[in-house]
Amino acid sequence: MTLKKHIPNLITLGNLFCGTVATIFAVESNFVGAGIFVVLGIVFDFFDGFAARLLNVSGELGKQLDSLADMVTSGVVPGIVMMKLIQLNIFNTPHSFFQDSILGISLLGLILTLGACYRLAKFNIDTRQSDSFIGLPTPAMSLFVISLPLIQEYSTIEFAQNLITNNYFLIVITILLTYLMNAELPLFSLKFKDYSLKKNIVVYLFLLASLILILLFNFLSVPIIIILYILISLIKK
Template sequence: MAKQKKALKTLGKKTRRLRERLNVNIYVLPNLLTTANMFCGFFAIIYTIKGQYLVASYAIVAAAVFDLLDGRVARMTNATSQFGAEYDSLSDIVSFGMAPGILLFHWSLQPFGRLGWLAAFFYLACGGLRLARFNVQKKVINVAYFQGLPIPMAAGIVASSVLAFDDLGLNPERSWGLLAMTFLLGFTMVSNFNYRSFKDIDLKESLPFTYLVMGVFLFAIVALHPEVMLFVLFLTYALLGAIFGILKLGKDSRKALIRGPHHDPELDEDIELLDADWDEETPTNTH
């Protein structure tokens, strides 16, 4: 009996070791994709230093593709891990924080001197803070929304701005608009503004016909002039989140003023009714 227990215990250990080895092999694929993400970010930095800004921009776009794939592959193969999550964040800070920051400085902000590199660093620092906050809030965040502009989207705006300026023949040097955009991207990344993630949409289920129409419409817009329209769409996404976030802050401030310092929860229903009356009385332009 003792020998049988010992044999079963030994078999259990061997089975556990085999399972661990199989898991390691499965984890290799998503981590390879994460490494490819980091490589593209490093590649973008090297080519930014060389002055080949278009190549650097395309490398950042490629990094975003690998970043999208590594998470999907990890979930599909049931290979998610804390190691993978941390490694992904380290890769993201290189590809979507460091690379776009250096690209912005060399491509446009360098003539501003100290203000230029401070703006680029502000972008990088906010990107790092955005990633750190995301890591500690993974279990409590709403899957349908991002809290703050995602750093890959911010990097996409930077990369697409380079492509758009080159396509339109615009001079990016000492551009106050690009300087303001750099600070805006940093601010929106660390803000509490909600940005739609679209992760709650299950493509395996039937969706309203309007989703298909919107998808075809967006595809047609991008195909019309890819370099410019991608920049316009990405920037619109960032600005809309900021605008709706500011409007929500104003609404919350108005509620706080109505409640006063001694808040009575029973008044919440009355406040909601006041909001409804406010919306009905506010004139709207139908033209």
């Protein structure tokens, strides 16, 4: 029984490990490496809850540990990635107005980290979020942010690339995502209690649409999917 009780927590620590490695990559501006380990961390984050329900060993320790791991993978990492993107844009802009205050301006990206921390703390004491979410989940925010440098590097859509080289756009995105994480915004959960079509039709349609978008748009699909997730939740509500 003791070993079974700790299996979900070990999976959660896998999330924390991936988040720590992703942090190192993000500091080094290795956005591909950061992205890979953030995605791996989010996979661990999904399966720790799944394992806890399967083994019927949910507890307060697991809940707190989960949020602490998420704070790194889906809080610290996206904040650093956004900070680095703003820095790189300033460095690449000749005679930029912001160059003399580069550190101060780029630190605005860390607002995401503060917003994620506040959102996770609220989540732990909010009894309304057992079957759905109030506010954008931190993993969704993290995926949105880590997709930005990958879109800039690998997308063939010039308009999207140009947006990401615009610091005004990045700062607006930072503020908007921080607000969405902490807004009283009801969003459906992707966790299955059963797999019946009738009870999960919205989730199945969303997953199908997401798969199509990934095939069509590659990395650009990530922010589109998250926007679609918010819109479907609003319509469903």
